[in-house]
Amino acid sequence: MSDMKAIYLLVPLAPLAGAILAGLFGKQIGRAGAHVVTILGVAIAFVASLFIYQDVAAGNTFNGTVYTWMQAGGIDFEVGFLIDSLTVMMMLVVTFVSLMVHIYTIGYMSEDPGYQRFFSYISLFTFSMLMLVMSNNFLQLFFGWEAVGLVSYLLIGFWYERPTAIYANMKAFLVNRVGDFGFLLGIGLVAAYAGSLDYAEVFAKAKELSVTEMAVTGWPLLTAICICLFIGAMGKSAQVPLHVWLPDSMEGPTPISALIHAATMVTAGIFMVARMSPLFELSDTALSFVLVIGATTALFMGFLGIVQNDIKRVVAYSTLSQLGYMTVALGVSAYSAAVFHLMTHAFFKALLFLGAGSVIIGMHHDQDMRNMGGLRKYMPITWITSLLGSLALIGFPFFSGFYSKDSIIEAVHSSTIAGSGYAMFCVLLGVFITAFYSFRMYFLVFHGDERFGKAHDHAHHDHHGDHDDEEPSADHHHGLAPGQKPHESPWVVTLPLVLLAVPSVLIGFFTIDPMLFGEWFKGVILVGDNHVGLRELAANYHGPVGMAIHGLQTAPFWLAMGGVALAWFFYMKRPDIPAAIQRTFKPIHTLLENKYYFDRFNEIFFAAGARLLGRGLWKAGDQALIDGVAVNGSARLVGWVAQMSRLFQTGHLYQYAFMMIIGVFVLLTYWFNRG
């Protein structure tokens, strides 16, 4: 087993080494050196993950400690690995997408002065994410959780001269703090009541915890733990109402939008809940909470995708919506469907983001879809891969997205848990919305009239709503000059697109059997007897081909087709209709434009409230009490005593001698009084 341990260690440490080399010695090794070492590190991690995959497929799992950091209060703080089917799947997804993004970045960031820094960050991210997924205990999970949050913060603000980027990374940081607060409370409850941070030990006590009540409040303990942990997941996986940071995170460079804000980091919450399935299964209340939050996110974030004009933001809202789907799957105990969707989504969403990035390169960093159109003939590879990605996203039969999304919808359909009716409505309508905005984007970008090359005044920024008065910095948003044509991106950009398109299309077909209905997740993901999960679906399942053919006759397929048709009609045939609708339903459009006023509410209520509270504490608590009484007061007292003590030092010899005699006298009387 020890030789495997070395390979387990190699997986996170190889990207870490790359990050350190590129980050600290970026100047010395140069631009090429930076991308070589980081790509090498991630490639090693990917190959090692493949090797581990084979080992796990052969039935060898591992759960053990590699390093004990400290022991305190009977709790061990350790670095350890839990290598099982869920872990190895995540490792493969993370390292593969990361590798693709690394290669892609060579092309995308080629002109950026922060080239080495960028590579260092994304390798560091890969390390952190791997530590998160490979963890066998809550402490390391939290470490990875915070570390990916940190890198996300750094990368959103990668272009730190832009005020919007700084605003966005601050926002992401603060919103994630809210989620992390819940997460930390959850971990604290686990540590307090289970007396351990090790997954296996905590899961072994799950039954015992489920009948415990919390001290003082009398709340059911396990529900509280699950909801607290899920609040953490809501922050990281951008679920309503903690989703507000994700659309703004698009301020970062596109490769990290693909890697962090679509494929991997944002799915950490989904992964965590799936990992904690032995806990969540024992609390129906928590599951219903998860379900309702997920369903709301799935539908309402989809609506917002319709009104966006920035190509990246459309993809961002679609990510939010798809994360909602995964959360819904968690809520109906279809954990394996959630993780399955996580995997397929990682591929096609990374593909869509990188495709969008390729378009952005072609458009010379203009991101407004209203300035695009007809790119099909200029960027053929980008076009075809984006089409494949979009089809996967809307769940077209035989594409990977179909298998995962349909399984979720079926699982919701058969679920009986509270809130499943609402969820069913949301996910079905969501299919239509997804198809509509995806193909709205597809048609606007790749088909129709060529609208680029005209004089335009950076209009793509005007929908930001809360900060539309800020000047976008010219060097990143210049767009095409009049008469200039877009061109296909270099091979380092298109190669990852092609390599990602393959799994986007195929992976669902080939993996649905073992992952959803087979033995792959046996013993890793637990579904209680009182929950349906995927059992009903499994009973009616007759292979991937049968499922796809059956899919052609079901409501989701026709809803999706309706969405595509409507998008074609609106944006290809009659572009005047959307404008008319927009005029007619002005209030609704305004509501969507302003993202349901979440940002406004947060700013007025939380931000201003926090500032008010902070000001109050500063004035009354800090300035008056701590500074005034405690600090300055004690300093004044000390100063006074110090001055007094000087008075004793008169300089007169007889007084000095007198002091000594007094001293002897005091010592004598003290001793003799003691007897």
Added chain:
Amino acid sequence: MNFVVPDFYPAAAEIFVAVMALVIMLASTFARSVARNLAYLLTQATLIAAAFITIFTMEGEVVHTFSNLFISDLLGDVLKLMIYFSTAIALLYGRGYLADRKIDKPEYYLLALLMTLGMMVMVTANHMLPMYIGLEMMSLALYTMVAFDRDSARSTEAAMKYFVLGALASGLLLYGMSMVYGATGTLEFSGVAQALYNQTANQTVLMFGVVFLVAGICFKLGVVPFHMWVPDVYQGAPTAVTLVIATAPKLAAFAMAVRLLIWALFDIAEEWQMMLMLVAAASIVLGNLAAIAQQNIKRMLAYSGISHMGFMLLGLLAGVVEGDRHFALNAYSSAMFYAISYVIMSLASFGMLILLSRAGFEAENIDDFKGLNKRSSWYALMMLFVMFSMAGVPFFIGFFAKLSVLQAVVAAGYFWLAVLAVVMSVIGAFYYLRVVKVMYFDEPVDSSPIHAAPEVRVMLSANGLAIAALGLAPQALMSLCAFALLRSL
């Protein structure tokens, strides 16, 4: 009674230093210009040679000679080595300072050597009489050195105060010794210990004597309320002499405390521990508070020294708890570690004052350190090390010194004392950090470049770096202290 020729071998270093003192006295009769350098070089050579003699005659076990008046043990050897070392460095730092003020007479070095001899006698005394003789030998030399700048009214006043109060303290000590003799019938430390063990001593007389002994020790350590001489003498004496007073004699006083209290009076430890507790608490409080009000850095360092000696006593007073002697070795070695660390820090701090002084200018106010970073960032860094270390900032040697005595105090169960000490050292951090602040954030009042002999620069840098290095690796020195005590007890 037959006269038995004593074994001179264990006392070889003392005899050598005494002979060399006579040689230097002869040498000082040469022409002034020659004698000055000759005396200095001979003194340094004597100290180095004495160090070698001490190392080569080191037995590793306890040896008595001169009819049990003299004891040679590892504790004494380690302390003697520290004394040579700190005296040599102090003379090295002070030489240029004395020359600038035209007071570098050969007799100065003679006195310094006699002072060293006195301290050596104290360290190796196994009897109250040689202890007292050593103490007087050291003190008389120091009084003279304080008054060495005899045209300075401040110096002579300081010397006078020091002399009168020192005489008073000697009187107290002698009185205490006579009481102990009255109670136990012997002046030899082991004899006193034996009498206490047999419980044949008259308790009342004994306690009376112990109070006076403690008073005498406290005077030499300079702790409250026997500290009144410290600020005045530190300020009044020429800085080179202050440097001498503030370093090696503290080690000698520590040795005196160990020999008298632990070697002789260990069986009544809980009695004198109570007295030391009062004295230590008062010193830590008063030393730190009064230092805040000082503008003169020599006075500030004097008060800081008072509080440091209070901290050192924390180690001495934590040895025996309710008859349990398990803590003793740990506690006493922490005190010894504290004393040695203090001497190293003190050397560097006064060395910095000498470095900044020059002919016609005394660096003695905190303002003189203003903007030192602009004048010389290297020495500003060294001073920063010293100040951080004295304040007890991790990871400098002063931090581990404080940590180890506090551990000893906590192990002994005196939580209130530990809390008091920590609170006061936080308050004390203020005046150390103020020096750092003026060095780095204030504009220099005087921007003249720093002149110093190359050997002073090298030694001062080594001294500052040692404070940092020993802070990173304090274990060796700590083990040395523990080992020396273990082999000597």
